Structure formats: structure tokens, C-alpha cells
Amino acid sequence: MYDSEEWCSPPQIEIIRISEVFNPIVNNAYYQQLSQMQEVWGTDRQPIPEMSRAIPIRTAWDRNRMNEVLLFHGCKWDSLFGILRRGFDPRLGGINTGAAFGIGCYFTTVASKADAYTERWEEWEGRPNCEIPADLRCLLVARVALGEIFELREADASLRRPPTGAAPGPIKTRLYKAIDGN
Known part of the structure; x- marks a missing residue:
């Protein structure tokens, strides 16, 4: 847990390779959506405290801030290759692993999560028949524009898009209207 004094065992991980994947079609779609977000909201979005440990990104210094950050995304191999070809598709998010907070793309600042x-x-x-280490896993680091937030106090798997407005009372979880890029 963030800011906890409790420590856990170090992860048993070996980084084999880091690769940059650049898909110009997905990248252009990201910038178009980001531009639309900037036009619709017209001002900087409020910083999100939970993202203080994420790596912030700023697409253009002369445009409004849309809470762009680098975040982790974990998925199975089938999903991975689809994401690399077509980008993240929020309509498919949660199909294989559940969607406690509705259908969408899920990202985190925590690699182990x-x-x-x-x-x-x-x-x-x-898997194709090729020489790949049996224990190999793949984790994506994605450029994500979180935009505006909606605070949610409990899980709601029925959501199909982030609600608008603010939820009263104590906050347990936050949903973000997000777009993603590579």
C-alpha cells in the first residue's frame, strides 16, 4: 500500500527486454482524441493525487493538461497482440478478467498489480511453436490521458462509461475517463 511502513519481499523478476512499439495509426488516433478532450474541457484538468507516483507526460506545452501519464497494463498474450495491432479498445476491457468498475481499459501505477x-x-x-522462455510474461507501459475523474465509493460492474459529476462521501475507488496511446 502506498505510504505504508510495512515491507514485503522483493519481487522475483528478471527484465529480459524492453521494446518500444510505435503504431502510427493508433498514435494519431490518440492525439486526435487528446485534442478533442482539450477543446471540450478548455482548461487544465485537476491533478489526481493517486497519480503522484506516475510518470507525467505533457504532449504540448501550449495546450491544456489532461492528466497524461505513463501507466502499467497487464494482459494475456492474446490480448497483447490485439493491443499492439489496434491499440486499447475500451469496449473489450474486462471481458477476460472481469470488470468490477465497468467495461473499459484498466491501468495502474503499480507494476505488480x-x-x-x-x-x-x-x-x-x-502460442506459436518458437523458442520463447516458458516463464516469460509481458507487461505494457502505456501513455494514458486520464482527463476528468469521477469518484466512486464501491464497485459497479454495470457501468459502460464513466458517469459524470462527483459522488458524495468517502472515496474508495476512482474511475477515470481515459484515452490511451502508445
């Missing part, structure tokens, strides 16, 4: 949604190469039934 995202890693919980990955699978080992040898666990993938559709």
Missing part, C-alpha cells in the same frame, strides 16, 4: 493479469508464455494455449 498489472503483472497479476499477465500469463506465462507456456500457459498460452495459442
